[in-house]
Amino acid sequence: xxxxxxxxxxxxxxxxxGSDDTLADFLETxxxxxxxxxxxxxxxxxxxxxxxxxFPSVLNLLxxxxxxxxxxxxxxxxxxxxxxxxxxxxxxxxxxxxxTITDLPxxxxxxxxxLYWLKSLNxxxxxxxxxESVTQMASENVDLSQVPxxxxxxxxxxxxxxxxxxxxxxxxxxxxxxxxxKLAQEEESILIWRCSGEVRxxxxxxxxxxxxxxLATGTKLETATLNALEIDxxxxxxxxxxxxxxNRLLTLQV
Amino acid sequence: MNATPLKGxxxxxxxxxxxxxxxxxxxxxxxxxxxxxxxxxxxxxRLDYLRKLSQRFxxxxxxxxxxxGNTSDFFPEHLxxxxxxxxxxxxxxxxEHATWSAHQEAYFADLLPLPKTKLALDQxxxxxxxYQNAIGRSILIENPSNYLDFTSELDxxxxxxxAVNRTGCGLLVDVNNLYISHRNCGLDIxxxxxxxxxKVVGEVHIAGFSYDEKFTDSxxxxxxxxxVDNEVWRYLALALESFGAVPVLLERDDxxxxxxxxxxxxxxxxxxxxSISSEVI
Numbered sequence: 001x002x003x004x005x006x007x008x009x010x011x012x013x014x015x016x017x018g019s020d021d022t023l024a025d026f027l028e029t030x031x032x033x034x035x036x037x038x039x040x041x042x043x044x045x046x047x048x049x050x051x052x053x054x055f056p057s058v059l060n061l062l063x064x065x066x067x068x069x070x071x072x073x074x075x076x077x078x079x080x081x082x083x084x085x086x087x088x089x090x091x092x093x094x095x096x097x098x099x100t101i102t103d104l105p106x107x108x109x110x111x112x113x114x115l116y117w118l119k120s121l122n123x124x125x126x127x128x129x130x131x132e133s134v135t136q137m138a139s140e141n142v143d144l145s146q147v148p149x150x151x152x153x154x155x156x157x158x159x160x161x162x163x164x165x166x167x168x169x170x171x172x173x174x175x176x177x178x179x180x181x182k183l184a185q186e187e188e189s190i191l192i193w194r195c196s197g198e199v200r201x202x203x204x205x206x207x208x209x210x211x212x213x214x215l216a217t218g219t220k221l222e223t224a225t226l227n228a229l230e231i232d233x234x235x236x237x238x239x240x241x242x243x244x245x246x247n248r249l250l251t252l253q254v
Numbered sequence: 255m256n257a258t259p260l261k262g263x264x265x266x267x268x269x270x271x272x273x274x275x276x277x278x279x280x281x282x283x284x285x286x287x288x289x290x291x292x293x294x295x296x297x298x299x300r301l302d303y304l305r306k307l308s309q310r311f312x313x314x315x316x317x318x319x320x321x322x323g324n325t326s327d328f329f330p331e332h333l334x335x336x337x338x339x340x341x342x343x344x345x346x347x348x349x350e351h352a353t354w355s356a357h358q359e360a361y362f363a364d365l366l367p368l369p370k371t372k373l374a375l376d377q378x379x380x381x382x383x384x385y386q387n388a389i390g391r392s393i394l395i396e397n398p399s400n401y402l403d404f405t406s407e408l409d410x411x412x413x414x415x416x417a418v419n420r421t422g423c424g425l426l427v428d429v430n431n432l433y434i435s436h437r438n439c440g441l442d443i444x445x446x447x448x449x450x451x452x453k454v455v456g457e458v459h460i461a462g463f464s465y466d467e468k469f470t471d472s473x474x475x476x477x478x479x480x481x482v483d484n485e486v487w488r489y490l491a492l493a494l495e496s497f498g499a500v501p502v503l504l505e506r507d508d509x510x511x512x513x514x515x516x517x518x519x520x521x522x523x524x525x526x527x528x529s530i531s532s533e534v535i
Contacts, residue, residue, distance in 0.1 A: 004373040007404075008324050011366065012357040026369060028403035035402040035438070035473055038466065039366060046363035080361040083319035083332045084291040124296035154297075197299040 015043050016076065047075040050085035055093065055114040057171035058107065061181075070100060086122065090115055106183050109160035113168045113201075116156045116192045120199045126152035126251040133252075134245060145225070148253040150218035154194035155249060157204070157212060163188040165203055195248045207231045211240070218253050258456055259346040260285050260312055260501035262531045264523035266516050267316070267505045273303040275513040277310065283524065285346065287314040287503050294335045304343065314347035314457070314503065315339065319355055322381030322395070323368040326356035329381075333388035340389045347457055347501070349394040349426045350385060352378060352414060367398055370406035370413040382421040394424045394456045399431035399476035400439045410441070411449035418454045425450060427497070428459035429490045430505075433483070434474045443489055447496045455497040460490050460523060461505035479508030482519060491526055499530040 003026075010022035018040060027033055048071040052059045059067045074096050080088050094115065098108040129149060137144065162183040170177065189204040191212060204212065210231050214224040225237040244250050265285035268276055276286060286307060293304060307313065320332055340348060353365040368374045386392055397414060408416070414425060427450065435441040462480030466473035482490075482504070490502065502523040506516060 002373075004369070004371065004377065007369055007374075008354070008357050012360065012362075015362055016360075026405050028405060031402040031404075031439075033402070035469065037468075038401045038473065038475065039364060042364040043362045050363070080363060081328065081359055083321065083326070083328055083356060083361050084294045085363055086292070086294060122295035122298045122300070194298065197302060 011039075015040050016079065043079075044072055044075055046085065047080060047088065048072060050080075050088040051075075051093065054085075054087065054089050054118055055111050056174070057110045057114050057168050058097065060171040060174060060176070061104075061107070061110060062101075070097070073100070087118065090119070105185075106160075106162035106164055106181070109162050109164045110168050110171065112158060112160060113164065113190065113192070114172070116158050117172070117199050117201070120154045120156055120192045120194050123154040123194065126154070128152060128248045129245070129250040129252050130248065131245050145222040146220050148218060148220055149215060149250050150253050151212065151216045151249055152193060152251050154199075155212075155216070156192045157189060157209070157216060158192060159187055159189045161185060161187055165190055165201060169201070193247070193249055200247070207235065215244075215250070258500055260314070260457075262499040262501075262527050263312075264502045264504065264520050264527055265312075265314065266520050267503060267507070268307070269506070269510050270300065270303075271510060272513045272516070273307070277303070277306055279311075284520075285312040285314065285501070287316050287347075287505075290315040290317040290336055290339060290348075291319045293339055308343050312346040313343055314349065314501075315343070315345045316503075317348075317350040318365065319361065319363075320350050320381065320385060321354045321356040321361075322350055322385060323352065323374060323378045324354035324357060325377075325381050325384065326361065327359050328356070328361070329384070333385060336385070337388050337390075340391070347394060348389060348391065349396060349457060350382075351398065352395045352417065353398050365398060367400060367404055369404045370408045370410060372407055375408070375413060375416055379417055379420045382417060382423050386421065386423065392421075392423050394426040396426040396428050396459065397431050398435075399428070400435040400441065401473060401475075403439050409449070410435075411446050415449070415451060415454070418451075424454045424456040426457040426459060427455055427493060428461070429493050430459065430461040430463060430482070430486050431476060433486050433489055434463055434476050437474045438472075444492070447493060450496070452497045455500050458490065458493055458497065458500055458502045459505055460486055460502060462486075477508055478505045481511075482522075487522070487526075490523065494526060494530045499527050502527060 006022055007026050010020045013020040014023050048068055051071045094108045094111040097111050101107055163186055165188060167181060189209045190201055191204055192201050207228055211224050211228040214227045228235045263283050263285055265287055268286040268288050293301060295301060351365050354368060355362055355364060355366060418425060432443050432446060436443050460482050461478045462482050463474045464477040464479055465471050466475050504520045504523060
């Protein structure tokens with residue numbers, strides 16, 4: 001028998017389930033046991049607030065009341081497993097939404113974009129291969145086409161199964177929708193990355209996707225270009241390369 | 255505890271919406287406290303702001319998630335992250351709570367009360383030791399706000415002072431927590447203050463509370479969502495009389511007002527500190 005272990009077990013059960021018979025043994029007789037609810041409310045409120053902060057477009061789509069109800073069920077089933085609420089929900093909140101709210105089949109895509117936006121915001125810094133460095137290397141007669149490069153650590157290519165990006169952007173800003181969402185099921189690929197401290201997003205066409213996917217895995221510019229030429233035989237890497245540099249998307253592989 | 259960093263100075267706990275205004279501040283008497291766990295990120299603007307701020311003002315890292323009284327499965331990773339931040343920023347103060355927040359694999363995101371028993375004290379001291387060893391320096395631990403009384407073998411000041419004596423940590427005395435405990439559980443604040451050794455107090459917190467929706471004024475909540483109450487100001491003055499001009503931190507985590515409003519409240523604390531400092535001189 002370890003009374004302290006019993007205390008933590010009883011308290012934890014109370015927080016998760018709302019009742020525990022053993023907890024009364026640890027309260028002074030004059031204490032008002034009803035006040036225990038403050039701890040349970042605090043636990044749920046903190047976690048619900050974190051989910052609201054982490055999934056703003058889902059919050060705006062569902063409304064505060066409905067989101068809070070859904071979030072409460074999630075918190076009860078999946079309490080945080082890390083000692084920070086940054087990123088809480090990243091494990092399975094999108095799947096949970098999909099299973100719980102079946103009449104909005106596109107909902108998980110909004111959650112997915114919220115999640116990757118946050119991941120990008122807080123991801124580690126990469127040493128960006130910028131125009132200055134390129135100019136320097138060119139002046140040293142380095143063959144740029146043979147330099148191994150990859151995308152910066154804050155970049156993510158996300159494929160959704162509904163074209164949600166423009167609606168997501170409105171919802172994330174907190175703008176209300178003026179009409180019901182009507183989306184045909186159709187894949188959309190999106191690049192999310194951080195540039196000068198700000199997270200940016202853009203829809204990718206087929207050529208973008210092939211090129212950026214090759215770069216994401218780490219490759220030479222020549223190889224990425226050859227992959228792109230299979231999609232568009234008139235593809236010109238020079239203009240595209242300039243755009244990648246401007247958007248601070250490339251990093252040299254070491 | 256040795257010399258008190260930030261002695262005689264009042265600070266504000268910094269929220270992201272005030273980053274720019276804080277960076278534009280020219281008053282050199284300010285310092286800022288942040289919740290350590292909010293910087294458990296690999297990169298991005300949040301860390302960038304903290305780096306810029308640390309060039310201009312002293313920082314204090316105030317942890318809310320270590321669960322020192324009941325270390326969890328993820329405590330080693332937590333310590334690893336705190337260590338990295340402390341190493342990079344070398345904050346003037348590092349503090350945590352004499353509470354628990356996690357059990358086994360679950361984190362409850364709240365500062366939960368420890369029973370004031372010898373077993374709980376052993377466990378708290380173990381958590382403090384591991385934390386201090388991980389970051390290579392001593393920390394301050396904060397008294398909890400109490401909503402109801404749990405079985406205890408020690409009074410709270412004795413419990414905390416014993417933790418201080420065993421681990422070499424210092425105390426962060428939260429005056430708002432004392433007032434909440436006084437109102438909710440009848441804690442005698444004057445007696446409490448007299449049982450704390452002034453030499454181990456490294457920081458004082460003040461904040462605003464709210465009333466529970468259901469139990470109204472019979473249950474005060476440590477919400478940090480309102481201005482500091484007049485009674486808390488009064489007890490702050492008494493605390494500073496006891497402890498001397500230790501650094502005072504204004505906490506605000508909910509219903510965040512303008513930076514100017516926070517500065518005005520913080521300046522009241524600075525004025526109190528100035529009066530204590532001049533009395534000492």
